[in-house]
Amino acid sequence: MKSLQRKHVTRQIHVGSVPIGGGAPVVVQSMTNTDTRDGRATVAQIRRLEDAGCEMVRVAVLDEVAVEQLPRIKKEIGIPLVADIHFDHRLALGALAAGVDGLRLNPGNIGGADKVAKVAEAAKERQVPIRIGVNSGSLEKDLLARYGHPTPEAMVESALRHIRLLEDHDFDLIKVSLKSSDVLNTIASYRLLAEKVNYPLHLGVTEAGTLVDGAVKSALGIGILLFEGIGDTLRVSITRDPEEEIPVAYSILRALKLRDRGVELISCPTCGRTEIELIPLVEKAERMLRKVKTPLKVAIMGCVVNGPGEAREADVGIAGGRGQGILFKKGERVEKIPESELITRLLNEVEKITGEKIQD
Structure with a gap:
C-alpha cells in the first residue's frame, strides 16, 4: 500500500532543528511529568523519552526556579525543548532568554496586549515558535455562555482569538492544538480549524485515560485526522509514564504508513491450539524490542503448524x-x-538483522 498523501499542507516552521508542517514528516512529541525545578530528574526522563523515539519535549515552567533550570536541561538533551507557560508573561520571557526552542502558551491569558507584545517581540527576535493550545476544559467564559458547552465552533473561535493576538504583532511562527477528551469533538474541531488557517496543527486527545482507553481514543482521534491529511505533530496522552506514550504514537503512524520506526510486533490472539505460554513470551519480547529503532516486522506465534504462514x-x-x-x-x-530458548534466539536474530544491541 502506498503511503498517505498529506492533503492539508501547512506553512512550515522550525522548532529547534526540527521542521514542522510544510510536508515534513509528522513529529512525535511528549511532555515530562517531573518537577522541572528538579533539573536532574527532568533531564533523566527526557533522555528516556529520546531513547523511546520522542522528537520534541515540553516541560512545565511553574516559576522562576523552573526557568533557572532550563539552560541546564537544554544543554543536556538532544531534542528541542518547549516551555509550557500559563498566565505569567515574565516566565515566557525568561524561558526565551534561557534558550528554549518553543513556547506553549495562550496569549489571551498572559496579562494584556502589552505583555503579548513583549513576548511576541522576544520570540520573533529569536525565531522561536509559539503553540497556542486550546483545551475544552479551559475555554473563555463568554464562549461557554454563548455556545453552552465546549463545542467545536467554540474551540475554533477561541483559537482564532489567540491567533489574532499574535498576528496583531506581526508574529506568525504559530502552531495550534484543539484538545478535548471527547474524540468526536476533537475531530470536528480540527476539521473546522483546518478550513480556516494554514498554521501547523498539533494533534492530541487530552485526558484520554489509562493505557487501553488512552491508546484507543488517541488511535481513533489522531488516526482519523491523519488519515484525512490533517496534523503535523502529535502527542498520545495516557495516564502513565510519558515514555509509554511513544510506542503508541509510532504504532498509529506506522499503521497509516506515515512513519516507519521500530518493531511492528505481530502475534496471534491465542486459541485452543496454543501449546506454549504465549502471552508472557510476547510481553517480554515487546519490552525488549522497544529498544529497536530499525523498522522491522517481528512475529511471535503460538502454533507451529499455521504460525509461519500466518x-x-x-x-x-x-x-x-x-x-x-x-x-x-x-x-x-x-x-x-x-x-526455553525461543525468545533468546529471536532477540539474537533481531540483533543480527538490525545491528542494534537489545540484550545485556
Whole structure:
C-alpha cells in the first residue's frame, strides 16, 4: 500500500532543528511529568523519552526556579525543548532568554496586549515558535455562555482569538492544538480549524485515560485526522509514564504508513491450539524490542503448524508448541529450537538483522 498523501499542507516552521508542517514528516512529541525545578530528574526522563523515539519535549515552567533550570536541561538533551507557560508573561520571557526552542502558551491569558507584545517581540527576535493550545476544559467564559458547552465552533473561535493576538504583532511562527477528551469533538474541531488557517496543527486527545482507553481514543482521534491529511505533530496522552506514550504514537503512524520506526510486533490472539505460554513470551519480547529503532516486522506465534504462514510478511519470527518451536524468516522455516530458548534466539536474530544491541 502506498503511503498517505498529506492533503492539508501547512506553512512550515522550525522548532529547534526540527521542521514542522510544510510536508515534513509528522513529529512525535511528549511532555515530562517531573518537577522541572528538579533539573536532574527532568533531564533523566527526557533522555528516556529520546531513547523511546520522542522528537520534541515540553516541560512545565511553574516559576522562576523552573526557568533557572532550563539552560541546564537544554544543554543536556538532544531534542528541542518547549516551555509550557500559563498566565505569567515574565516566565515566557525568561524561558526565551534561557534558550528554549518553543513556547506553549495562550496569549489571551498572559496579562494584556502589552505583555503579548513583549513576548511576541522576544520570540520573533529569536525565531522561536509559539503553540497556542486550546483545551475544552479551559475555554473563555463568554464562549461557554454563548455556545453552552465546549463545542467545536467554540474551540475554533477561541483559537482564532489567540491567533489574532499574535498576528496583531506581526508574529506568525504559530502552531495550534484543539484538545478535548471527547474524540468526536476533537475531530470536528480540527476539521473546522483546518478550513480556516494554514498554521501547523498539533494533534492530541487530552485526558484520554489509562493505557487501553488512552491508546484507543488517541488511535481513533489522531488516526482519523491523519488519515484525512490533517496534523503535523502529535502527542498520545495516557495516564502513565510519558515514555509509554511513544510506542503508541509510532504504532498509529506506522499503521497509516506515515512513519516507519521500530518493531511492528505481530502475534496471534491465542486459541485452543496454543501449546506454549504465549502471552508472557510476547510481553517480554515487546519490552525488549522497544529498544529497536530499525523498522522491522517481528512475529511471535503460538502454533507451529499455521504460525509461519500466518506471519508470512514478518522479517523474522518464532512459533512454538509442545516444548519446542521454530525460527522462521519471511514465512520460511529456518531451524527447530527448544521452547526455553525461543525468545533468546529471536532477540539474537533481531540483533543480527538490525545491528542494534537489545540484550545485556
